[in-house]
Amino acid sequence: MWIVYVLKCNDGTYYTGCTSNMTDRSNRHNKGQIKYTSSRLPVDLVVTINFYNKYKAYEFENYLKSGSGKAFMNKRLI
Numbered sequence: 001m002w003i004v005y006v007l008k009c010n011d012g013t014y015y016t017g018c019t020s021n022m023t024d025r026s027n028r029h030n031k032g033q034i035k036y037t038s039s040r041l042p043v044d045l046v047v048t049i050n051f052y053n054k055y056k057a058y059e060f061e062n063y064l065k066s067g068s069g070k071a072f073m074n075k076r077l078i
Contacts, residue, residue: 002057004049004064006077009040014078018061022048047077 003022007015007029015037019025026045032038051057063069 002051002054004051004057004061006046006064006073007037007043008046008078009037009043011040013040014046014073015040015043016061016064016073018057020054 002018002020004016004018005022005025007017009015015029015034017025028034029037029043030041032041037043049060051060064073
């Protein structure tokens, strides 16, 4: 199982990522081990979307980081 997730950072920005182990990834974010979120703690998990296919998950993550993907995320996910 692969998970695409969106975090809301303390400064109001959003972080989109993909992982196969959400517990470990969440712990790494909260410990400040992820560069983007380390200076924006605490972070809140906003949404998770599960995929069986790793490549589809990464495609969707990349889509959410694009202009139309950000518009979709703002309108439908957050």
